[in-house]
Amino acid sequence: MKLTLRIWRQKDAKSAGRFVTYPIDNISPNCSFLEMLDILNEELIGKNEDPVVFDHDCREGICGMCSLYINGRPHGPDDAVTACQLHMRKFRDGDTIIIEPWRARPFPVIKDLMVDRSAFDKIIQEGGYVSVNTGGAAEANNILVGKEFAELAMDAAACIGCGACVAACKNASAMLFVSAKISQFALLPQGQVEAKQRVKKMVKMMDELGFGNCTNTYACEAECPKLISRSNIARMNREFLCAKVS
Amino acid sequence: MNSSFLRFSSITKKIWMAFLGLFLMIFLVVHLGINLCLLRNDDGAWFSAAAHFMGTNYIVKVFEIGLFAGFILHVLFGIILQVQNWMARPVRYMVTNKTYTPFLSKYMIYTGGIVLVFLIIHFMNFYFIKLGWVANPNLAPDGEPKFYVIARELFRSPAYSILYILMFIVLGFHLNQAFQAAWQTLGVNHPRYNSFIGRFGTFYAIIVPLGFIIIPVYFLLIR
Numbered sequence: 001m002k003l004t005l006r007i008w009r010q011k012d013a014k015s016a017g018r019f020v021t022y023p024i025d026n027i028s029p030n031c032s033f034l035e036m037l038d039i040l041n042e043e044l045i046g047k048n049e050d051p052v053v054f055d056h057d058c059r060e061g062i063c064g065m066c067s068l069y070i071n072g073r074p075h076g077p078d079d080a081v082t083a084c085q086l087h088m089r090k091f092r093d094g095d096t097i098i099i100e101p102w103r104a105r106p107f108p109v110i111k112d113l114m115v116d117r118s119a120f121d122k123i124i125q126e127g128g129y130v131s132v133n134t135g136g137a138a139e140a141n142n143i144l145v146g147k148e149f150a151e152l153a154m155d156a157a158a159c160i161g162c163g164a165c166v167a168a169c170k171n172a173s174a175m176l177f178v179s180a181k182i183s184q185f186a187l188l189p190q191g192q193v194e195a196k197q198r199v200k201k202m203v204k205m206m207d208e209l210g211f212g213n214c215t216n217t218y219a220c221e222a223e224c225p226k227l228i229s230r231s232n233i234a235r236m237n238r239e240f241l242c243a244k245v246s
Numbered sequence: 247m248n249s250s251f252l253r254f255s256s257i258t259k260k261i262w263m264a265f266l267g268l269f270l271m272i273f274l275v276v277h278l279g280i281n282l283c284l285l286r287n288d289d290g291a292w293f294s295a296a297a298h299f300m301g302t303n304y305i306v307k308v309f310e311i312g313l314f315a316g317f318i319l320h321v322l323f324g325i326i327l328q329v330q331n332w333m334a335r336p337v338r339y340m341v342t343n344k345t346y347t348p349f350l351s352k353y354m355i356y357t358g359g360i361v362l363v364f365l366i367i368h369f370m371n372f373y374f375i376k377l378g379w380v381a382n383p384n385l386a387p388d389g390e391p392k393f394y395v396i397a398r399e400l401f402r403s404p405a406y407s408i409l410y411i412l413m414f415i416v417l418g419f420h421l422n423q424a425f426q427a428a429w430q431t432l433g434v435n436h437p438r439y440n441s442f443i444g445r446f447g448t449f450y451a452i453i454v455p456l457g458f459i460i461i462p463v464y465f466l467l468i469r
Contacts, residue, residue, distance in 0.1 A: 019340065072344035098341050105334050168345045170352050171331035203255055212334030213256045213327045215354060216427035217347040231435045238433030240257045 001027040001088055004096040005040065007052055010109050013116075017109065019098070029089035033068070033076060034059060036088055053112040061085040061225060064160030067115055067167070069100040074164035074223045082162060082225045102163050104172035106209040119209045120161050120177060126205040127198035128181040130190050149187045156183035158226040165220035165228070171212030176220035178206050179236035180228045186239050196243035203240055256330070259323045264428035266320040271421065271450065273313055278457045284401075285464055290394025297393040301376055321362060328355045350419045351427075357420040364413040371400060398465060407462035414455035422451035 002025045010017030024043070027036050034056050041051035057065040066083035070076035076086040091097060101109050106119035145153075159180035166174050182199050185191025191198070214233060221230045254262075280300065283292040300306050350357065374380040375391045384392040384399075400406045425447030429435070434443070 069339060069341075072339070072341035074345075100339055100341065103335050103337050103339050105336055168343065170343065172334035173331075203257055207256050210334055212331040213260060214431075215327070215331070215351070216423070216430055217351040219343065219345040219347050222345050222347070230430065234430050234433045234435030237257055237261065237431055240255075241261060241433060244258070 001029060001091070001093045003027060003036075003091065003094070006096060006098045007113070008100050008109075009052070009112055010101075011111065013108055013110055017112075027088055029087070031088045032059070032084055033070070033086040033088065034066070034084045053110075053114045055114050056084060059084040062160060064162035067102050067117070067163060068113055069102060069167055071098055074102070074167040075162075075225055079222075080225055080227055082160075082164075085225075102167040104163075104166050104211065106172075106174075106211055107163060107166065115163075117161070117163050119211075120163065120174070122209060123174070123178055123202050123205050124181060126201040127194060128185075128202060130185060130194065132190065132193050143189050145188060153184050153187040156180045156187070156228065156232050159184075159224075159228050160226055162225065164223045164225060166211065168219040168223035169212065169214075170217060170219065171215055173214045173220070174206050174209075174211040175214040175233050175236070176224060176228055176230070178202055179232035182236045182239060183232040186235060195239060196246070199236060199239040199243050203236075256327070259327055260431045263320060263323045263327070264431040266316045266323075267424050267428050269316050270313075270320060271425065274454055278454055281458060281461055284394070284397060284461050290392075290398070293394045293397070294392070298390065301390070321358075324355065324358055348423060351423045354420060354423060354427075357416050360416045361413065361420060364409070367409075371396065398469075401462045401465035402469075404466060407466050410462050411459050414458045418451045418455035421454070422448055425450060 003023075005022045005024055006019045007022060008017055009020045022040060022044075024036070024040055027039065031039070034054070037052060037054060044051045055065045055067050057063040061082045061084060064082070066075060068075065068083040070083065070086070075081060075083045077090050078086050099113060101107075101113045102115045102117075107115040107117055110116050157180075159177060161177060163174075163177070165176035166172050169175075182202060185198065186195055216230075218230050221228065280293070280296045283296050284290070286292050370380055372391075372393060375382045375396070382391060382396065384395045386392055401410075426440075426444050429443050
């Protein structure tokens with residue numbers, strides 16, 4: 001495949017960025033998107049140029065490090081996959097591919113396509129855990145959990161925190177991420193002890209960090225590589241309302 | 247009730263928006279009921295009686311305060327949320343987002359803004375006359391505005407009627423998104439009810455604006 005890449009290049013967080021065009025040839029349709037960028041970077045290094053910086057880690061779609069906004073969609077034109085699981089066969093020979101970093105005030109660009117997503121860590125630090133000391137590992141059947149709730153909690157826990165929800169949302173809202181992290185505990189008895197405190201503190205931090213507000217366009221759900229449901233946002237709203245009025 | 251309820255977080259503002267929006271949707275049905283009286287061939291007797299009742303009944307006047315407060319807060323929260331949303335992405339994407347979203351769901355602030363502009367025109371034509379803020383020659387001997395005459399003359403104007411019809415089409419799109427969004431914001435999302443909420447919202451968003459649209463069409467083409 002022969003492609004034209006237009007990539008956001010930015011020297012560091014303080015410098016102004018710009019798009020740079022790179023023609024690239026001999027790309028296999030079976031290449032992953034990140035492998036295609038690796039090939040580009042090898043060419044750039046060979047020419048003694050600065051390689052394109054982008055986040056990646058597991059390349060198996062489970063770590064949540066990919067953060068590429070490709071041709072107007074987070075993680076590119078395929079559904080329910082991260083950019084590392086996107087293959088070049090989803091593009092046509094001769095295509096121009098525009099690659100941008102996630103854009104959101106709480107996700108500042110560090111360099112090129114790499115953004116600082118520690119804002120998510122700050123939200124988790126406000127209560128995205130269970131801090132009840134239980135001593136040794138408890139007998140699993142001591143606290144019975146209905147299968148329906150266990151499944152829903154597991155679905156919410158599938159969130160890998162990649163930030164595609166923020167990137168896709170026209171408001172740069174983090175509601176899907178925060179709601180998934182709240183739901184995974186709200187659905188289980190172990191999460192009930194700190195439930196009210198958790199939802200209030202995590203929402204407060206989300207607001208303080210400058211994420212936008214949800215306007216129910218559900219772009220987050222449409223682009224989530226782990227298919228996190230908008231029902232988690234409704235659950236978080238319920239949890240928040242109950243925590244505030246009780 | 248915890249006093250912190252009054253500290254407006256993003257979700258608190260949204261919950262208020264949703265409650266107030268649903269309240270306004272109930273009011274819209276009452277307004278439609280009164281407006282449909284214009285279709286009776288009784289020289290405005292029913293419509294005038296309804297307008298007189300709404301303008302003089304003390305219980306209605308109390309509700310009127312709640313209605314205006316609700317409306318102003320709905321608009322205010324909407325503007326605050328939107329400004330925060332714009333601030334949340336100071337650097338825009340070069341490529342416009344291509345993610346699938348429900349029709350016009352991204353443009354609620356704009357459809358809402360169009361409705362607000364029309365409402366200001368509407369107030370100048372009716373409500374501000376009642377308050378005496380805007381002069382109008384169509385006054386009864388006791389000083390009460392002849393709302394039937396005012397409405398009839400406005401609807402006989404093609405320009406006003408077309409504006410009125412277009413505005414209600416825009417309002418229909420606003421309501422179609424707003425109804426299901428309000429329930430989602432209030433935490434009502436369940437596979438058993440989602441389909442009903444979506445269909446009822448669409449039904450309401452078609453029937454209610456259509457009811458309003460029939461009136462100028464009737465005055466333009468039939469009377």
